Structures are given as structure tokens and as C-alpha cells.
Amino acid sequence: MENLFTSLPMVAQLATDDYVGFTFFVGCMAMMAASAFFFLSMNSFDRKWRTSILVSGLITFIAAVHYWYMRDYWSGFEESPTFFRYVDWVLTVPLMCVEFFLILRVAGAKTSLMWRLIFLSVVMLVTGYIGEAVDRDNAWLWGLVSGIAYFVIVYDIWLGKAKKLAVEAGGSVLQAHKTLCWFVLVGWAIYPIGYMAGTPGWYEGIFGGLDLNVIYNIGDAINKIGFGLVIYGLAVSQTSKTAEA
Numbered sequence: 001m002e003n004l005f006t007s008l009p010m011v012a013q014l015a016t017d018d019y020v021g022f023t024f025f026v027g028c029m030a031m032m033a034a035s036a037f038f039f040l041s042m043n044s045f046d047r048k049w050r051t052s053i054l055v056s057g058l059i060t061f062i063a064a065v066h067y068w069y070m071r072d073y074w075s076g077f078e079e080s081p082t083f084f085r086y087v088d089w090v091l092t093v094p095l096m097c098v099e100f101f102l103i104l105r106v107a108g109a110k111t112s113l114m115w116r117l118i119f120l121s122v123v124m125l126v127t128g129y130i131g132e133a134v135d136r137d138n139a140w141l142w143g144l145v146s147g148i149a150y151f152v153i154v155y156d157i158w159l160g161k162a163k164k165l166a167v168e169a170g171g172s173v174l175q176a177h178k179t180l181c182w183f184v185l186v187g188w189a190i191y192p193i194g195y196m197a198g199t200p201g202w203y204e205g206i207f208g209g210l211d212l213n214v215i216y217n218i219g220d221a222i223n224k225i226g227f228g229l230v231i232y233g234l235a236v237s238q239t240s241k242t243a244e245a
């Protein structure tokens with residue numbers, strides 16, 4: 001009888017020069033490690049910061065599970081795991097919007113602020129998915145609509161209601177809010193670059209054939225883990241302040 005395992009290999013075989021596959025594996029491991037870190041540190045903080053740390057851990061954990069699948073998908077088909085990618089984003093990016101709300105609650109942030117950001121992020125991602133997977137011929141147009149939703153998010157947190165609340169909160173909350181704003185402005189701008197590198201359009205070729213997955217994977221590691229660490233730093237500073245008092 002033929003050995004089932006020779007016809008159906010259980011472990012992926014990656015070429016030594018498969019740098020895209022490499023970033024999927026490292027990304028997966030980094031997300032797992034970050035999740036363990038956030039979950040295990042959770043109980044050392046004041047009650048009111050625990051939810052924020054929990055959400056940081058959920059963001060990296062959801063990503064870890066999707067990276068597990070994307071890593072496999074890539075090693076099996078050498079194709080972009082676009083579907084898993086966007087399922088991951090549509091769960092984790094709204095959770096990042098929740099993080100803004102959670103830290104601004106001390107200044108009286110309302111859930112309407114959170115829902116507005118969540119709505120904008122879903123518009124940004126759904127239009128991006130359509131451009132990347134459904135209507136690639138018009139990728140630039142979908143990317144433009146997605147980009148507009150992205151800019152409204154940037155406006156809201158940098159100059160809109162969220163900014164006002166952060167100023168009212170002051171101190172380390174304002175500082176953390178500012179750092180998260182930079183993540184959204186600079187860190188999230190990595191994604192449209194990946195999109196332009198991987199979809200047809202007038203911009204084709206300007207990124208020299210760099211694989212969109214490498215760009216997205218680097219973006220995810222910076223944004224998901226970095227975002228969580230900013231929240232972690234805020235919780236640390238606020239908890240030691242209460243302990244001193």
C-alpha cells in the first residue's frame with residue numbers, strides 16, 4: 001500500500017530563497033509570542049486597563065491564527081492568501097478602533113466615536129478587497145475610495161473629536177494617543193504601497209516587482225505588535241502611578 005504521507009506531505013516545503021514564505025513564518029511566530037506576552041501581563045494592571053491589554057492580545061492572536069493559515073496557503077500554492085488576509089484585517093482593524101475608544105473613555109468618549117471609526121475602517125477594507133480580489137480591472141478606483149475612508153480616519157483621530165478628547169485626558173493618555181496617531185498615519189500607509197505593488201493600474205511597476213505579501217507582512221508586524229506595545233506602555237505608566245499614590 002502506498003504511504004499516504006508520501007503523496008500528501010504534512011509539512012510544507014519552502015525554497016531557501018522564498019523570502020515571502022519566510023516573512024509569513026516569522027510573522028506567525030511573532031504574533032503568537034506577542035499574544036502570549038499581552039495575555040500573561042494582563043492581570044498585573046489596574047482593572048480599567050485590563051480590557052485594553054486584552055484587546056491588544058486579541059488583535060495579535062487573531063492575526064496569529066490567520067498567519068498560520070496564510071503561511072500554509074503560501075507554501076502550498078505560492079499565491080496571495082487574499083481571502084484570509086482580509087478576514088484578518090476586517091476583524092483586527094475594527095479592534096484597533098476599539099482601542100482608541102478604550103483609552104479615551106477616561107475623557108468621556110462615547111461609543112458613537114468608536115462606531116464611526118469602525119464603519120470607516122470596514123468601508124476602507126471592503127473596497128480594498130473588491131479592488132484586489134473581485135474587480136481587479138478597476139483596482140485603482142477601489143483603492144482610491146478605500147484611501148478616502150483611510151484619510152477620514154486619519155482626520156478624525158489627528159484633528160477631529162478623538163483629538164479633542166485626548167487633549168482633555170492629557171498626560172500619558174494624550175501621549176499614547178499621539179503615538180497611535182503616528183502608527184495610523186505612517187504605519188498604515190504601508191498598506192496602500194503593498195496594494196499598488198500587487199494590483200494592476202497606472203502605478204504598475206513603480207515598486208520594482210516587490211511582492212505585496214512582504215509589504216503587508218511587515219506592515220502587520222509593525223502595526224499590530226507596535227499598537228499593542230503603546231497600550232501596554234500606557235497601562236504600565238498608569239498602574240505605577242496608582243501604586244505610588
Ligand SMILES: *C/C=C(C)/C=C/C=C(C)/C=C/C1=C(C)CCCC1(C)C
Nearest residue numbers: 128143146147150188191192195223
Ligand atoms: C493589522 C492590519 C492593519 C492595521 C491593516 C490595515 C490596512 C489598511 C490601512 C489598508 C488600507 C488600504 C488603502 C488605504 C488603499 C488600498 C487598499 C487597502 C485596503 C490596502
